[in-house]
Amino acid sequence: MKNYSILLLLSLIFVSANSCKKEKTICGQLDMLVLTKINYLDKDGKDLLFGDHPPYPAEDLKIYQILPNGQKLEVYFSINRNEKFIAVNIDRSESGTFYIELKPDLIxxxxxxxxxxxxxPCSAMILKxxxxxxxxxxYDEKTQVWIFTK
Incomplete structure (x- = not known):
């Protein structure tokens, strides 16, 4: 009886281990946003958002998406003055569009x-x-900031 119990236990372990190998990973819906760090520089490398008198002060920026019905949807962003970037949360989708309004007539x-x-499996999206x-x-690998030149 003891040998039968051990044989049964080993059989169950073997079957369980083999069935685990065949399972596919099921990922839940991940609604995480992709954090993107952005700054603007001119052709000479001068910062256009930060500094003593920047032409486009970071606090005056407006960032938004345009919905299919034409309505503007504000996109959340934060300002990091120490490291000189704006951090924008963008969709986790494969591609998309948003707008940065530097001034009312410059978008x-x-x-x-x-x-x-x-x-x-279930990896987060990476901005490419x-x-x-x-x-x-x-993209500046050192600071992990995307630089736009104007």
Whole structure:
């Protein structure tokens, strides 16, 4: 009887272990946003959002999306004065568009492309491309800030 119990227990463990290998990972809906750090510089490297008298003060910016019905939807962003960037929360979708209003008569169209790491189940999206007015932004690996040049 003792040998039968051990054999039964080992069989159950073997069957359970094999069935686990065949399971697919099921990911729940992840509604996380992708945090994107952005700054604007001129062609000479002068900061256009921060400094003593910037032409486009960060606190005056407006960031929004345009919904299919034409309505503007404000996009949340924060200002980091110490590290000199604005942090924008963008959709987790593969691609999208939002707008940065530097001044009432100066609005940049921002397009983005995200990718998921296919090697990691349920991975978060990673921003791969950010453009303003169809001009690619430059990503600074050191500061992790996307730079737009005006």
């Amino acid at each position: 940049d169209k921002i397009t983005f492309r995200n990718e998921a790491d296919k090697n990691i 491309e950010l453009k303003h007015n169809d001009i690619a932004g430059q």
